[in-house]
Amino acid sequence: METAHAFTVAAMGSQFFVGLSRAMILFVVTAGLSFVLGVLRVPNIAHGSLYMIGAFCAFSLSKLFGGGSTGFWLGLILSPLIVALVSLIAERALFCHLYKREHLMLLLFTFALSLILGDLVKLVWGAEYRSIMAPKVLQGFVSLFGSSFPRYNLFLLIIGPLVAFGLWFFTNKTKLGKIARAAAVDREMVGAVGINVSWVFAFAFVFGCFFAGLGGALVAPTGSIALGMDHHLIIEAFLIVTIGGLGNMWGAMVGSLIFGLTQAFGVLFWPQFAIVFPYTAVVIVLLIWPRGILKSVW
Amino acid sequence: MRKQYFSKSLWVCVVLLVALLLAPPILPRFYTYILAVIFVTALLAMSLNMVVGHGGMFQFHHCVFYGVGAYTFALTVTKAGWPMWLCFVVSPLAAALAGFVIGWFCVRLTSLYFGMLQISLGSLLWAIAFRWYSLTKGDDGIHSIPVPGFAATTSSAYYFILFSFILCVVVMYLIYKSPFGVTLQATRDNPARCSAVGINVRRHQLMAIVIATFFAGVAGVLFVVLEKSVFPDLLFWVLSLEIFIMCLLGGWFTFAGPILGAAITVALRTFAGIYTEYWTLILGVLLILLIFFLPEGAMGFFLQKFEKGRDKETAPPRGQHAES
């Protein structure tokens, strides 16, 4: 085990920021998942597939515009919108007819959707690994704690809190956001005051999936875009919202931080079992706080 | 009336059994293999249904126990070098032990939380199997596992698996019809009521989990006997949900529904696989059709149609949905 270099401040500091930036991507995705979970009370298994579609769309858009910076920024803006559109179609065509059924059926529907979307990605993009480059302004490294730290990750560290603030503002200060929050707590009341609950659900679902797409577009330059990223992400996202508190956005932040940081430090201390660290952390958290660290919305 | 129905289905079973016994010499080896796969999968699905369909628990990561059974068998045979019979005995027990430990934590919670905790505990085990290369060879899996002589060829493995499958199903049926089984279904329908009549619901549920995971472990061992390998995929959550679908497809309030569900799924997967590589897409569409048109599953549908007014127990009232 190469632990000799692991304990230098430089290495730990640098891994800390790596973990933090990974946590930001996780947060963007899980905030959306949490939002859907809070309002519809259904864990959206297709969230991972939509994340994957976001990444692949970012790839295609980037290629469309020559692979340069414009391509990246356009991808960042358009991919989440495309993903939102896909989710809107799924919701209006099929999902909304199931709202009166048991929650288990809704969950199984999202699983079916994830299966279908997963294969659609294979159909459209094929099975090879893809990658795109970060835009020029975000390429390269900065020096932090004696280690080089990718500029792109700094960008992620800014985006995360921005998204958090945006979501907080939306759910607390805008009418639509407040309605969504109310529907999460008591859907009958919302319906009783004359608001079309079905449209609120549709909005909540699409809104949440938008962030899945955004997360996918953000993660695209950091690694390879491949089939199967949906399966791995959705498990991580589920665990994060569970330890954070179902439906709680700040919970998603807390959970993402725990997950991202434990994984980063895992890489440092025991590279072979790096992925075991976050799962163990999740298990420990759940044994102490079975319903999540923060209060769930319902 | 009841006796008539019972002996009719008994005749069906006998005919089916004879047909299955005659299969290997008649059918090409590939079909024998597929039938064996169906039995293994069906056993796994039946074990899940004990917890989900009869017990009403959200067992979202059941295949962890399947994987534990399979890996325990593989490792005790290849690494520990124990006598074969001991490996056969220890592996399902290991699965049941994992079931007890994980179940003990999960029964403290209800519905979604139960499922989430299980997924996280199960994923931890998957991660360990995936990464502990020196022990499990990680993603490569373990191959060429020696199996006893009486199950070495496809045909003999088939008979061994068929025999084990029938034995397990008979035991599960006895349990289903026993006071334990009736009480378990009661805890599914109304845990509060059960407490009020003196049943320790948590303990009962935990017992059900241990029994079910034991059988999942048996299925895992049978998998190894058939395939002579193991992979971490056996512990991956996608497989768990696929088994869930089999129970739904077959009808989870019936006893034998999951067998039908497993048979249909494996058959479809095999034959769809010949024509297309988009089996997952087909499965997804199939699941959506099920959710919309056949929520009682195929078995439930047939039973409602042909046994209308007779055996009322297997036809739950339509349109009932649970408040979470």
Next chain:
Amino acid sequence: MLKVENLYKSFDKFLAVNGAELTVEKGQLVAVIGPNGAGKTTLFNLITGMLKPDRGRVVFNEEDISKLPPHDICRKGIARSFQIANVFPRLTVFKNVQVAVLSQQRKSSNLFRPAHRMAVEETNRILSSVGLLEKADHLAGSLSHGDHRILEIAIALGNEPQMLILDEPTAGMSPDETSSTMGLIKRLAETHGLTILFCEHDMDVVFNTAQSIMVMHYGKTIIQGKPEEVKSNMEVQEAYLGGADA
């Protein structure tokens, strides 16, 4: 037989039970009355162990049962029926009662004997004593409302209780069904030597049946006494003007 001493229970900030007191003697029929939201069901949930009190005690046969879980309290001899019909909808009427009987016989975990041959006599006996024997094969979910309530009582009887707690046993029943159900309850009390504690909104039922009445308001016990005492008490009249609610 049962004594509730100074019981308190709050949910978040809402004080549902606020100093409740109750005494039930062996063999009595005691009623708890009070307006909607007075805390009657919460009190019953506290007594039967579904909720734990914040303060105070519940004593049954000289034993403090305040902290016991529901299944243990059932073993001590208290059985209950629920306000909203709480049966096993997917099981037959017969199996509904059988589950309780098997539990009482401590055979619930028996794995290898066929259930349909066990506890048949006892189950049928209970079913015939409440008049549901002909419907034994029907799915519980398909029963009429009145039969649901009777099945509730039958399930409770499966535990051979010393004391039966009934939460609004005649809720939603027509006057005919009400009087026949109350007649059934009185008969069962006599034949099985049961002590009965129930809560009701129907004042006729209460004043005709109960030997002792406890009045609750805002979670507090106002008074407990014989029907005449309660009727004439000023506080009761203020809190519960006119009598019949719901």
